[in-house]
Ligand code: BES
Ligand code: MN
C-alpha cells in the first residue's frame with residue numbers, strides 16, 4: 390500500500406495548493422446544514438438552492454474553483470462530503486459513518502487522480518471530535534487500498550498516473566487538541582496499515598504467499614518491534630507430534646511452518662492473550678478435491694493467519710498492557726501421492742486421535758494442534774482463534790457478519806464489542822453439547838466432520854476439544870474475509886477482516902477474570 394504521510398497544519402485551508410481540498414458539512418438535529426467556515430460558500434449555496442445538495446450522509450459535490458473562488462484558493466478541486474446527521478460523537482454508528490465518508494474521499498481521490506489531499510478539520514472536530522478524525526482517516530487509508538503488484542505497466546501513456554494518496558494535510562486552527570488528534574491519526578494509520586498488509590498477504594496467489602512467507606514476515610516484525618519469533622519446520626512438528634498440521638501437509642511439496650510471535654507487555658502481572666490464525670495458503674480440498682469453479686478463491690484460506698499476524702504489527706507499535714502471542718499454523722492442502730486419505734486416522738498434539746472423513750475439513754486439523762500446543766506452552770488467560778473454516782457460515786450469516794462461538798460469554802462479549810466498534814460485526818452461534826455428538830467416531834476419539842447439519846458449529850465443537858477450560862472464542866471468517874459487505878472503504882477482494890477487531894480488543898485491555 391501507499392505510504393501516505395499525514396500532518397497537521399495551523400494555516401488556513403485556503404492556502405492549500407494540493408490536488409483536492411475536502412470539506413465535511415453535517416446536519417444538525419433540525420436537518421439544517423451546518424457548514425462552519427466554508428471555502429466555496431457561494432458554490433455550495435447554489436447547489437443547495439437548486440436542490441442538488443441536501444447534506445444527507447453520502448451526499449457529495451466536486452467543485453473546480455473559478456471566478457472569485459479561484460482568487461481565494463490555491464487548490465485545483467474542492468470536494469464536499471456530507472456527514473449527514475451525526476447523532477453522538479463517540480458511538481459506533483458515527484465511527485462507521487466517518488469510515489464510509491473516508492472511503493468516499495478515497496474514491497474521489499482515485500477518480501480525479503489526486504494524491505495530495507487537504508482536509509478542513511475545524512467543522513469536523515466540532516461535530517465528531519478527535520475520535521471522528523481517527524475514523525475518517527482510517528476510512529481514507531482503507532479505501533485507498535489497491536493491489537497492483539502483478540499488473541504490467543499499461544502501454545498507453547496516461548496523462549497523469551495515480552499511485553494512491555501520498556499526503557494528507559489536516560487543517561485545524563485550534564492548538565489545544567492537536568496532541569489528541571495526532572494520537573487518533575496514529576492509531577488510524579496503525580490499524581489501517583495492518584488491515585492493508587493482511588489484504589496484501591491474501592491478494593498474493595498461492596505461489597506468492599507461502600508458509601515460508603508467514604515466517605519471514607513474522608521475523609521482520611519481531612526485529613522491528615522487539616518481539617520474539619519462533620518458527621517450527623517439519624522436524625519440530627514431528628518432535629511435538631503435531632499429527633494434524635503434518636497430516637494436512639502430507640500431500641504437498643511446500644514445507645509447512647508453525648509461526649509463533651510473542652509480545653511481552655511492559656507490566657509484569659499482565660494477562661496473556663493467544664491468537665491462533667488459520668494460515669492455509671491454498672486449499673484444494675486434498676483428496677476430497679473441491680470443485681474447480683471458484684477454487685482460485687481458496688488462496689484466501691490464510692486470512693485468519695494474516696489477521697493474527699498483522700494485528701501483531703499494531704501490538705508491537707502500540708505496546709498495550711497485555712501479553713499477546715500469535716500462532717499461525719501454515720501449510721497448503723494438496724492431493725499429492727502421499728496425501729491424507731479419507732479413512733486415515735491421525736493423532737493430534739496432546740494425543741487425541743481423529744478419523745479423517747473428509748480431507749477438505751483441514752482447517753480444524755491444523756488449528757487443533759496449534760490450540761493445544763499454544764495453551765500447554767503459554768498458559769494464556771484467553772484464546773481467540775480465527776479461520777476461514779466453513780462454507781456453512783456463509784449459508785447462515787451471508788457475507789455481513791463473522792460467526793463467533795466460544796466457551797466463555799465474557800470473552801465472546803468483549804470480542805463482539807470490539808467488532809462493533811470496528812465496523813466488523815459478529816453474530817454468536819450456540820455451542821451446546823449436542824453438537825459434539827455429531828463428531829463422535831466409531832474408530833477414533835473424534836472425526837473431522839459432523840455431516841451437513843450445523844457445519845459451522847460442529848467445526849467449532851471440534852476445536853473445543855483442544856482448549857480445555859481456557860476461555861476461548863472462535864471466529865469463522867469464511868463469509869467476511871472476502872466478498873464482505875459492500876462499503877466505500879472496503880475495495881473488492883480480501884477485506885482485511887478481523888485485524889481491526891483484534892487491535893481494538895487488545896487496546897485498553899482490562900484485566901480478565
Ligand atoms: N476453507 C474451507 C472453508 C471455506 C469454504 C471458506 C468456502 C470460504 C469459502 C474449509 O477448509 C472447508 O473446505 N470446509 C469444508 C468443511 C466440510 C468438508 C466439512 C466446507 O465448509 O465445505
Ligand atoms: Mn478445506
Ligand code: ZN
Pocket residue numbers: 669672690749751752777778
Ligand atoms: Zn480450508
